[in-house]
Amino acid sequence: MSLFSGVEQAPPDAILGLTEQFKADTNPRKVNLGVGVYQDANGKLPLLRCVEAAEQRMVATPTAKGYQAIDGLPTYDTEVKELVFGAGSPLLAAGRVITAQALGGTGALKLGADLLRQVSPEAKVLISNPSWENHQALFTRAGFTVEKYRYYDAQTKGVDVDGMIADLRAAAPGTIVVLHACCHNPTGYDLAPADWQRVIDAVVDGHLTAFLDMAYQGFAQGIEEDGAVVRAFAERVGSFLVSTSFSKSFSLYGERVGALSVVCADAAEAARVLSQLKIVIRTNYSNPPTHGAAIVETVLGDPELRAQWVEELGQMRDRIKQMRTALVEGLVAAGVQGREYITDQVGMFSFSGLTKEQMQRLRSEYAVYGTDTGRICVAALNEGNIAYVSESIAAVLK
Numbered sequence: 001m002s003l004f005s006g007v008e009q010a011p012p013d014a015i016l017g018l019t020e021q022f023k024a025d026t027n028p029r030k031v032n033l034g035v036g037v038y039q040d041a042n043g044k045l046p047l048l049r050c051v052e053a054a055e056q057r058m059v060a061t062p063t064a065k066g067y068q069a070i071d072g073l074p075t076y077d078t079e080v081k082e083l084v085f086g087a088g089s090p091l092l093a094a095g096r097v098i099t100a101q102a103l104g105g106t107g108a109l110k111l112g113a114d115l116l117r118q119v120s121p122e123a124k125v126l127i128s129n130p131s132w133e134n135h136q137a138l139f140t141r142a143g144f145t146v147e148k149y150r151y152y153d154a155q156t157k158g159v160d161v162d163g164m165i166a167d168l169r170a171a172a173p174g175t176i177v178v179l180h181a182c183c184h185n186p187t188g189y190d191l192a193p194a195d196w197q198r199v200i201d202a203v204v205d206g207h208l209t210a211f212l213d214m215a216y217q218g219f220a221q222g223i224e225e226d227g228a229v230v231r232a233f234a235e236r237v238g239s240f241l242v243s244t245s246f247s248k249s250f251s252l253y254g255e256r257v258g259a260l261s262v263v264c265a266d267a268a269e270a271a272r273v274l275s276q277l278k279i280v281i282r283t284n285y286s287n288p289p290t291h292g293a294a295i296v297e298t299v300l301g302d303p304e305l306r307a308q309w310v311e312e313l314g315q316m317r318d319r320i321k322q323m324r325t326a327l328v329e330g331l332v333a334a335g336v337q338g339r340e341y342i343t344d345q346v347g348m349f350s351f352s353g354l355t356k357e358q359m360q361r362l363r364s365e366y367a368v369y370g371t372d373t374g375r376i377c378v379a380a381l382n383e384g385n386i387a388y389v390s391e392s393i394a395a396v397l398k
C-alpha cells in the first residue's frame with residue numbers, strides 16, 4: 001500500500017477547469033468569458049507600455065539577483081501604501097500602517113488570513129453571498145469557519161444593502177468581514193458611498209474586523225475614486241486589513257504582484273504586527289520574488305511612467321464600459337430586452353442573469369464559456385465576438 005493510496009481525487013478548479021475545456025473545444029467561434037483576465041480590442045492579453053518601458057530600464061541596468069527582505073522591496077511597499085491610503089494620509093504619517101509585498105492578491109489574502117488566525121483564533125469569517133470562489137476555500141484552509149452575509153439581490157439586480165447590514169449587525173464581536181473594495185466579483189455591483197458608511201457603522205458598532213479585498217483598484221471609476229473606500233475606513237476604523245493585487249491593473253498576472261496592508265492602533269503596535277507577519281512569510285516562502293514588484297515600483301515612482309499607467313488603466317476601464325453598452329445593444333438587436341442593468345455593473349464581470357442550464361447550453365451548443373453561476377467576463381468581449389456572444393445568449397434565452 002502506498003503512502004498516498006487513500007488520497008481522494010479533488011474536484012478540478014471551477015474556473016481553471018473551464019479554461020481546459022475551452023482549449024480542447026474545436027469550434028472556431030469559441031469565446032472564453034470564464035476567466036477574469038482583461039483582453040484588449042483584439043482579444044489579446046495586453047503588455048502595458050509602462051510595464052515594457054520599466055522592463056527596458058531594468059534590462060539596461062542589470063542587477064544581481066539577491067534575496068529580498070522578508071516583507072519585500074521597501075520602496076515598493078511605500079509606493080503601495082501611498083497608492084492605497086493616499087500619500088497625505090495621517091495614518092501613514094503616524095506610522096500606523098504596515099505593508100508587505102505579497103504573491104498577488106491571493107497571497108495577500110492568505111498572509112492576512114494566517115495573521116488573523118493567530119490573533120483571533122475563535123473568530124468566524126463572513127464573506128459576501130456570492131463571492132470570489134477562492135475566498136471561501138482560502139479562509140477555510142487557514143482554519144476559519146466561513147459563513148456568508150447577504151449581498152446580491154436577484155430581484156432588484158443590485159445589492160441587498162439592508163440584508164447585508166442586518167447580517168453584519170448580527171455578527172459576533174471580532175468577526176472577520178471580507179469586503180470587496182470595488183468591482184465586486186462575481187456580480188459587478190458595488191456599494192454606493194452612503195452604503196459604505198452604513199457598513200462602517202456596523203463594523204465600528206459591532207467591533208468587527210474588516211478585511212478589504214482590493215483586486216481591481218482603478219477598474220470601477222478611477223484609481224483615486226476607487227481608493228475612497230479605504231480612506232473612508234481609515235477615517236473611522238481603528239484597525240483593518242487591505243489586500244492589493246496588481247494582476248489586473250498592471251496586466252501582470254503571472255508575476256504575482258500584490259501586497260497586504262494592516263492598519264494598527266499606533267506605530268509601536270504596527271512594529272509588533274509586522275514582526276509577526278514576517279514570521280508568517282518566512283515560514284511559508286521566506287521572501288518574495290523581485291521582478292514584478294520592481295516593475296510596479298519603477299512605474300509608480302516615475303512621474304512619466306506613472307502618468308502612462310494611469311492612462312492605460314483608464315483605457316482598459318473605458319473599453320470595458322463600451323463593451324457593456326455594446327452587449328446591451330447586441331442583445332436588443334438579437335431580440336432580448338431589459339438587460340440595461342449590465343451597464344449599471346462595474347469591473348470585469350457581469351452577472352448575466354442566466355441560469356446554470358442556460359450557461360451550460362451556451363457552452364455546449366455555442367462554445368461560449370462562462371461560469372455556471374451566470375458570470376461572464378465583459379473584459380473578454382470585443383468587436384469581433386460581441387455579435388456572436390449576443391446572438392448565442394439570445395438563443396439560449398428562447
Ligand code: PLP
Nearest residue numbers: 036104105106132185215245247
Ligand atoms: N480577490 C478577488 C475579488 C479577485 O477577483 C481576485 C482575482 O481574480 C483576487 C483576489 C486574486 O488576485 P491575484 O490574481 O492577484 O491573486
